[in-house]
Amino acid sequence: MNGVRNIxxxxxxxxxxxxxxxxxxxxxxxGFPLVRGLLLSFTETxxxxxxxxxxxxxxxxxxxxxxSSFLPSxxxxxxxxxxxxxxxxxxxxxxxxxxxxxxxxxxxxxATITLPWAAPPIxxxxxxxxxxxxxxxVANYGLRKLGIGATEIQWxxxxxxxxxxxxxxxxxxxxxxxxxxLLAALQSVPKELNESAMIDGASPLxxxxxxxxxxxxxxxxxxxxxxxxWALRRFDIIWVLTEGxxxxxxxxxxxxxxxxxxxxxxxxYGAAIGMVGFVLSVSLTFFYxxxxxxxxxxx
Amino acid sequence: xxxxxxxKKIRQIPIYILVLAIAFISVFPIYWMFNTAxxxxxxxxxxxxxxxxxxxSLGGFDRLFEKLDIGIWIKNTFxxxxxxxxxxxxxxxxxxxGLSRKxxxxxxxxxxxxFATQMLPEALLVIPLYxxxxxxxxxxxxxxxxxxNTAFVMPIVIWVLKGAIDNVPHEIEESALIDGCSTLxxxxxxxxxxxxxxxxxxxxxxxxxxxxxxxxxxxFILDMEKRPASTGLATLIGELATPLDRVMSAALIYTLPPIxxxxxxxKWIVAGLASGAVKG
Numbered sequence: 017m018n019g020v021r022n023i024x025x026x027x028x029x030x031x032x033x034x035x036x037x038x039x040x041x042x043x044x045x046x047g048f049p050l051v052r053g054l055l056l057s058f059t060e061t062x063x064x065x066x067x068x069x070x071x072x073x074x075x076x077x078x079x080x081x082x083x084s085s086f087l088p089s090x091x092x093x094x095x096x097x098x099x100x101x102x103x104x105x106x107x108x109x110x111x112x113x114x115x116x117x118x119x120x121x122x123x124x125x126x127a128t129i130t131l132p133w134a135a136p137p138i139x140x141x142x143x144x145x146x147x148x149x150x151x152x153x154v155a156n157y158g159l160r161k162l163g164i165g166a167t168e169i170q171w172x173x174x175x176x177x178x179x180x181x182x183x184x185x186x187x188x189x190x191x192x193x194x195x196x197x198l199l200a201a202l203q204s205v206p207k208e209l210n211e212s213a214m215i216d217g218a219s220p221l222x223x224x225x226x227x228x229x230x231x232x233x234x235x236x237x238x239x240x241x242x243x244x245x246w247a248l249r250r251f252d253i254i255w256v257l258t259e260g261x262x263x264x265x266x267x268x269x270x271x272x273x274x275x276x277x278x279x280x281x282x283x284x285y286g287a288a289i290g291m292v293g294f295v296l297s298v299s300l301t302f303f304y305x306x307x308x309x310x311x312x313x314x315x
Numbered sequence: 316x317x318x319x320x321x322x323k324k325i326r327q328i329p330i331y332i333l334v335l336a337i338a339f340i341s342v343f344p345i346y347w348m349f350n351t352a353x354x355x356x357x358x359x360x361x362x363x364x365x366x367x368x369x370x371x372s373l374g375g376f377d378r379l380f381e382k383l384d385i386g387i388w389i390k391n392t393f394x395x396x397x398x399x400x401x402x403x404x405x406x407x408x409x410x411x412x413g414l415s416r417k418x419x420x421x422x423x424x425x426x427x428x429x430f431a432t433q434m435l436p437e438a439l440l441v442i443p444l445y446x447x448x449x450x451x452x453x454x455x456x457x458x459x460x461x462x463x464n465t466a467f468v469m470p471i472v473i474w475v476l477k478g479a480i481d482n483v484p485h486e487i488e489e490s491a492l493i494d495g496c497s498t499l500x501x502x503x504x505x506x507x508x509x510x511x512x513x514x515x516x517x518x519x520x521x522x523x524x525x526x527x528x529x530x531x532x533x534x535f536i537l538d539m540e541k542r543p544a545s546t547g548l549a550t551l552i553g554e555l556a557t558p559l560d561r562v563m564s565a566a567l568i569y570t571l572p573p574i575x576x577x578x579x580x581x582k583w584i585v586a587g588l589a590s591g592a593v594k595g
Contacts, residue, residue: 030498034413035425038406038469045466046432052443066446111337114330121334127578128338131345134577136527138545139570142562143348145552154347154364192341193588196581200589235589242433249436252529256549270438278534283442290439297434 050294057287066283076288085264085272093268093296096183096254097247103187104243105236108194113224115195116202129192137189141256144185148172172258175265182257182266186247194239201235202228237308241301248297269293348570351563352376359559375564383557385565387540388547391457392526392569395543398461399525400518403469407517411476412502416488429470437467437530448535455537463531468524472517475587479513480506516583523573544569 057076061069080086111129115122132140147155148171156169171181205228213223229236251270254260260267260275267275269289277286350367351359353374358365368374380386414425444463445454453459483506491501507514529545536542542550548569551562577584 031413031417031419034409034417034498038410038473039425039428041406042428042432042466042470045462046435046440049440049443049447050435052447053439056443056446061446063445066449107337110333114334114337118330121330124338125334126581128341130577130581131341131574134523134574135345135570136523136545136573138527138529138548139348139566140344142548142552142566143344143351146351146559146563147344147347152360152362152364157362157364188340188344193585196585197589200585245434249438251438252527252545256529256552270436273438273442274530277442277445283446287439287442290436290442293436294434294439297436301434 053287053290056284057291059284061283061287063277063281063283069284072284076285079285080288080292085267088264089267089269089272092179092264092266093248093270093293096179096186096266096268097244099183100186100190100247101240101243103183104190104194105240107187107191108198108239111191111195112198112202115199122199126196129195131192132188132190133192133196135189137252138256140185140189141253145172145257148181173262175262178258178262178266182254185253185257186250189253190243190246194243197239198232198235201232205231233311234308237304241304244300245297248293248300269296345570345574348563348567352560352567354560356558356560375558375560375562379561379564379568382561383565384539384542384547385544385568388542388544388565389568391541392543392545395457395460395464395528395532396522396525398458399464399468400521402461402465403472403521404514404518406465407469407472407476408502408507408514411473411480412498412506414473415477415480416485429473432467432470441530441534444531445534454535455541456535457541459535460525460528460531460543463535464525464528465521468521471524471588472521475513475517475520475584475590476510478587478590479510481590483509512580512583513587516580516587519576519580520584520587523576526573 056069058071058073059069060072060075111125115125147153150156150168150170150173153171155171159169169177172178209227209231210223213227218226248268249270250268251274254266254268254271255274258266260271270293273286273289273293276282276289350365353368353372353376354365355368355372355374358368414422440463448454448456448459453462487505488501491505496504527545528543529549532543533546533549536546544565548562548566551557551565
C-alpha cells in the first residue's frame with residue numbers, strides 16, 4: 017500500500033523534470049529571440065553596430081507598407097507558396113496512389129524518390145543552375161531534341177521564367193516526402209471499404225473521391241499546411257538560384273528581409289519584414305484550423 | 316479470358332510510363348551531378364551534352380582536396396551536425412517520454428508549442444539572434460550553429476519520439492515501477508531499447524537538418540576556415556574560377572552521405588513523421 021502511494025507521489029512532479037529542459041531551451045533559443053525581434057522591429061538598428069538601436073515607433077512598418085515594392089514581394093511570396101504547394105501535393109498524390117496500387121512501382125518509386133528528399137538544398141541549387149544553363153544546360157538540350165524551344169532559354173535570368181523554374185525545383189524537392197506521407201495515410205484506409213464499394217459497382221474515380229479522399233483528408237490538410245509554411249520560410253534555394261532576381265521577380269519576403277538586414281544593414285527594418293512574414297504564417301495556420309474544423313463538422 | 320488480361324495490361328501501360336518518368340526525374344539531377352563530376356572540362360561545354368563520361372578519369376576529384384577547402388567544410392559540417400544530433404536527442408528523449416506518459420494539465424499547450432515552432436521563419440529569428448550571438452561571442456563559432464540548429468529540429472525529434480513511445484504498452488513499465496525502478500531506469504532499460512528504430516531515425520533527421528542548413532551558417536560564420544559545406548559550396552555558384560567538374564565533385568561528396576542514410580532508414584523516418592501527420 018505504502019509502495020503504491022510512493023509511486024503516485026514520485027510521479028507527481030517528474031513530468032516537469034522531464035519536459036522542462038527541452039522547453040526552457042526552446043524558450044531561450046526561439047521564444048526570447050522572437051520577442052527581441054518584435055522589439056527590434058520598432059527601432060532603427062545598423063547591422064554593423066547592432067547593440068546600438070534607437071526607438072522609432074512604427075516607422076519601419078509605415079515605411080514597409082508604403083514602399084512600392086512591398087505588395088509585389090507579398091505577391092511573389094504567395095504565388096511561390098501557392099504553386100509549389102499545389103505542385104507537390106498533386107505529383108505527390110499521383111505518386112502515392114501508384115505506389116499504393118502496385119508493388120513493383122512501389123519498390124521502384126520508394127527507392128528513387130528518396131533522392132530529391134534527401135539531397136541537400138544547396139547541392140540541389142548547384143546542380144540545377146548547371147542543368148538550366150542557357151548555353152550548355154541539359155534542360156535546353158532536351159527541349160531542343162523534343163522540338164520545343166529552338167533557342168537558348170535563359171531560365172533563371174528571364175523575368176517571366178525565373179519563378180516557374182524556381183517552383184519546378186521546389187516541387188522536385190518537396191513532392192517525395194509529401195508522397196511518402198500520403199502513402200502512409202493511404203495504407204491506413206481499410207481494404208474492406210474499397211472492396212465493398214467495388215462490388216457495388218463504383219468506378220475507381222468514385223472510390224477515390226468518396227472513400228479515399230475523405231479518409232485521408234486530415235493528412236492532406238496537415239501536409240498542405242506544412243508545405244505552405246515551409247514555402248513561406250524558404251530561403252536557401254531561392255537565394256542561391258536567383259538572389260531574388262531578375263528584376264525582383266523572385267524576391268519573396270524572406271529574400272527582402274535578408275537583403276535589407278545583411279546587405280543594406282537595416283536590422284530594424286528587416287525585423288519588421290520578418291514580423292509581417294510571421295503574422296502571415298500564423299494567420300495561415302489559424303485559417304487552416306478553422307477551415308478543417310468546419311469541414312469536419314460538415315461530415 | 317486471354318484478351319481480358321492483355322487489355323488490362325494495355326491499360327497499365329500509361330501507369331508504367333508515368334512510374335518510369337517520375338523515377339527518371341527523381342534520379343536525373345543527382346546522376347547529372349555525378350556525370351559532370353567525372354567529365355573532363357573539355358567535354359563539358361558542348362552543344363550536345365555528354366550523357367556519361369566515356370573516358371575513365373578522376374575528373375573533378377583530381378587533387379580536389381588541395382584545390383578546394385572541401386575537407387575543412389565537411390569537417391565543420393560534421394562537427395555542427397554531430398553536436399546538433401546529440402543535443403537534440405538528449406533534450407528530446409526525456410521531453411517525449413514526459414509528454415507521452417505523464418498526464419498533466421497543460422500537456423496540450425506543450426504540444427501546441429512544438430507545432431508553433433514550425434511556423435517561425437528562420438529569417439525572422441536570424442536578426443535578433445545575430446545581435447544576441449554578438450553579445451555572447453557565438454558569432455563565427457560553430458557552437459552557435461549547433462545551438463540554433465538544435466532549436467529548430469528538436470521539436471520534430473520530440474514529435475517522432477513521442478509517437479514511438481505512445482506505441483509502447485504501459486503494462487511493462489507499470490510492473491517495473493512496482494518493482495521499484497526509477498523513471499530513469501525504466502526509460503533506459505525498457506523504453507529506449509523498444510524505440511531504437513525511432514531514435515535512429517530522429518538522429519538521422521537531426522544530423523542532416525544541421526548538415527543542410529544554410530541561412531544561419533551564411534550569416535553567423537565569417538571566417539573561411541570555419542565555413543560549413545553548405546555556405547562553402549554556395550560561394551562557388553556563379554564564380555568562374557573553379558572548374559565545374561570540381562564544383563560537382565565537391566557537391567557530390569556533400570550529397571552522398573544524406574542520400575545513403577535516408578535510403579537505408581527511409582521507412583523508419585517516414586513512419587515516425589507520418590504517425591504525427593496521419594493522426595492529424
